[in-house]
Ligand SMILES: NC(=O)c1ccc[n+]([C@@H]2O[C@H](COP(=O)([O-])OP(=O)(O)OC[C@H]3O[C@@H](n4cnc5c(N)ncnc54)[C@H](O)[C@@H]3O)[C@@H](O)[C@H]2O)c1
């Protein structure tokens with residue numbers, strides 16, 4: 001019997017998509033298809049050829065295809081959607097909602113056609129609302145439609161904690177819940193370094209500054225770049241989620257999932273801790289929250305509801 005190779009399609013070959021494709025190939029997680037619009041087929045093929053030529057130097061074997069044809073994405077195990085426009089300085093992610101809803105919808109119509117059994121991971125912003133658009137368009141069960149925000153937001157939070165304490169990032173644990181906006185909720189009470197609660201190591205006012213820097217972490221990079229948004233850490237986050245699914249790792253990480261009563265929200269896509277494995281989202285964890293934490297999460301949920309409600313698909 002032939003051994004089946006994993007197939008991962010990345011839609012959108014811009015900054016996040018092409019970086020993700022390279023990281024997936026470097027980790028040898030499967031055959032990678034990088035897909036963009038027909039007008040950008042040659043640049044997409046060029047990026048892919050360049051990636052392949054990095055293989056002998058970095059020592060990875062990969063099959064990567066650059067394309068604009070959904071036929072190449074047929075029967076993908078995972079489809080990652082990065083297609084869409086990115087914000088510029090002065091914009092919020094929500095300003096992208098109408099343009100990107102149309103793009104994500106058209107991408108998902110094709111994904112539904114060629115890869116009906118796939119697990120779909122959405123990155124395009126505003127990502128909570130775009131995960132809703134994908135779910136509605138795909139018609140897949142909720143465990144197979146996953147949005148990315150929490151891995152990235154948590155990574156930023158952990159980076160700042162590690163910098164503050166001058167310790168390894170590997171020893172920092174934390175969780176960021178809620179929508180991928182400026183009122184996301186880094187959960188300080190559940191954050192630790194080497195098992196030691198950060199509240200015993202960092203003064204409260206510095207923790208408050210770290211929380212605020214995390215909340216506007218995407219905007220900090222948008223301002224510095226001047227034209228476009230972050231892509232290295234977002235790509236790394238997508239790769240972590242992909243690996244969790246393809247290797248059935250049963251990782252507990254924050255993702256955007258459809259909430260049906262969890263945390264008191266119904267019919268809302270928002271970031272919560274979940275178990276990721278071969279079935280996609282296999283379980284949602286409901287953490288005990290204080291009244292203050294719940295109020296912060298309610299505020300974030302209101303923002304997600306507001307942007308989701310303007311989507312017309
Ligand atoms: N959720 C997150 O944490 C997070 C993190 C980073 C970026 N993002 C979002 O991801 C999106 C992409 O960011 P980027 O930096 O890669 O942008 P980018 O402009 O570099 O790349 C986007 C690509 O999408 C392609 N595209 C547009 N319409 C398409 C379609 N119909 N089919 C296929 N491809 C299409 C474009 O041609 C372009 O190559 C943005 O919306 C950005 O805000 C989200």
Ligand SMILES: O=C(O)C[C@H](O)C(=O)O
Nearest residue numbers: 087093125218219229230
């Ligand atoms: O900030 C952005 O617009 C991109 C992304 O959502 C991020 O957080 O880096």
